[in-house]
Amino acid sequence: xxxxxxxxxxQMVFEDRTVPGDxxxxxxxxxxxxxxxxxxxxxPMESQLVNSLGVKIGGRTLGPEPFELTRExxxxxxxxxxxxxxxxxxxxxTWSSESHARLERVPKFVRGMVKKIYSDYATEKGISEIxxxxxxxxxxxxxxxxx
Amino acid sequence: xxxxxYHELTGEDRSALAxxxxxxxxxxxxxxxxxxxxxxxxxxxxxxxxxxxxxxLSLELARKLSGSIGxxxxxxxxxxxxxxxxxxxxxxxxxxxxxxxxxxxxxxxMSSGLLLDDGQPLxxxxxxxxxxxxxxxxxxxxxxxxxxxxxxxxxxxxxIDLPPGSGSIADLANxxxxxxxxxxxxxxxxxxxxxxxxxxxxxxxxxxxxxxxxENMSSYLCSSCGEMGPLFDGSAGRRLADKFGVPLLARLPFxxxxxxxxxxxxxxxxxxxxxxxxx
Numbered sequence: 130x131x132x133x134x135x136x137x138x139x140q141m142v143f144e145d146r147t148v149p150g151d152x153x154x155x156x157x158x159x160x161x162x163x164x165x166x167x168x169x170x171x172x173p174m175e176s177q178l179v180n181s182l183g184v185k186i187g188g189r190t191l192g193p194e195p196f197e198l199t200r201e202x203x204x205x206x207x208x209x210x211x212x213x214x215x216x217x218x219x220x221x222x223t224w225s226s227e228s229h230a231r232l233e234r235v236p237k238f239v240r241g242m243v244k245k246i247y248s249d250y251a252t253e254k255g256i257s258e259i260x261x262x263x264x265x266x267x268x269x270x271x272x273x274x275x276x
Numbered sequence: 277x278x279x280x281x282y283h284e285l286t287g288e289d290r291s292a293l294a295x296x297x298x299x300x301x302x303x304x305x306x307x308x309x310x311x312x313x314x315x316x317x318x319x320x321x322x323x324x325x326x327x328x329x330x331x332x333l334s335l336e337l338a339r340k341l342s343g344s345i346g347x348x349x350x351x352x353x354x355x356x357x358x359x360x361x362x363x364x365x366x367x368x369x370x371x372x373x374x375x376x377x378x379x380x381x382x383x384x385x386m387s388s389g390l391l392l393d394d395g396q397p398l399x400x401x402x403x404x405x406x407x408x409x410x411x412x413x414x415x416x417x418x419x420x421x422x423x424x425x426x427x428x429x430x431x432x433x434x435x436i437d438l439p440p441g442s443g444s445i446a447d448l449a450n451x452x453x454x455x456x457x458x459x460x461x462x463x464x465x466x467x468x469x470x471x472x473x474x475x476x477x478x479x480x481x482x483x484x485x486x487x488x489x490x491e492n493m494s495s496y497l498c499s500s501c502g503e504m505g506p507l508f509d510g511s512a513g514r515r516l517a518d519k520f521g522v523p524l525l526a527r528l529p530f531x532x533x534x535x536x537x538x539x540x541x542x543x544x545x546x547x548x549x550x551x552x553x554x555x
Binding site for chain 2: 174178188189194195196197198202
């Protein structure tokens with residue numbers, strides 16, 4: 130998917146992706162010439178159709194986790210999965226109590242995956258403790274709004 | 277208004293959705309590269325015993341072959357492989373994939389039945405209205421993850437138990453381009469014959485090799501007189517085999533036992549025929 134600034138005949142540049150948590154998503158683009166910005170707003174049905182493909186608008190920063198789509202989509206048994214991924218991630222960094230509380234608010238079925246994403250980010254950046262500030266920075270840099 | 281089109285814009289497509297989908301497909305190819313034979317078990321008609329045939333065949337192959345056997349239950353909405361093969365427990369996620377669950381005789385299983393509470397239907401998270409818009413895409417995506425994310429390892433044979441209808445074999449052909457082949461399961465009736473014929477034609481149109489026909493519920497052992505007799509009118513198995521020039525691999529009697537297939541000479545013969553065909 131590409132966006133064209135018709136007035137400038139320039140391809141617009143992807144700027145940001147937002148997942149407000151109400152089933153919709155937004156992607157914003159900017160014209161490199163006139164700097165006009167636009168936002169593509171997808172309704173829940175359109176958002177779900179894209180999610181169902183297992184792809185990410187704006188591209189992926191990290192590769193998909195095993196069963197990423199299945200775990201996000203199937204409303205099944207609470208204890209269906211035994212998540213070693215989350216356990217491995219936990220060993221790498223520590224979590225402040227505030228960031229841990231924030232993680233607790235993430236739905237259980239994706240919590241392990243979210244935890245690993247933040248842990249990998251911290252490991253890559255040489256950060257030993259994950260704080261809410263680190264989470265905010267990671268969300269912004271990795272395009273993880275809504276997590 | 278006139279303006280340039282997608283391909284005329286040479287800048288990067290940051291989302292690269294086509295590339296993301298291609299990577300998903302490549303993952304399936306790589307994961308299945310260690311599987312010697314991948315066989316679909318299909319039928320246009322529901323209730324003909326595909327899952328019974330799949331489970332029975334997997335157990336016989338596990339007994340006959342030294343390599344491992346896997347069963348992928350692609351009937352997401354009506355999973356039965358878990359019960360028939362005695363697979364249970366939590367699904368273990370590791371960094372490099374998902375571990376299949378071992379069932380009877382060590383047959384490795386992945387099924388939506390492992391993810392659901394007993395008796396509960398498969399429910400998807402998403403908007404409640406117009407689910408038909410995205411449900412099919414999500415089902416195919418889940419099947420893709422069952423194929424590409426499960427650590428099947430070095431399997432001798434992976435049997436894929438498809439749901440009824442002709443759409444699922446077309447989806448599978450897209451996901452697994454080098455499928456070894458497909459078995460078509462029918463019951464003897466004319467209605468089943470026509471239904472299965474349609475599905476076989478879809479499979480052939482997608483370049484899938486039809487390995488043969490399995491006629492299930494061909495006969496019934498009367499518990500009163502002890503005589504074996506037909507359960508349905510018709511000879512769909514023979515007619516389909518002749519029509520498509522493939523062997524009628526087995527005619528299986530109706531089984532009253534409900535808690536999973538037991539060894540029978542007919543299923544053992546089916547396994548022998550499959551092994552010989554694939555050698």
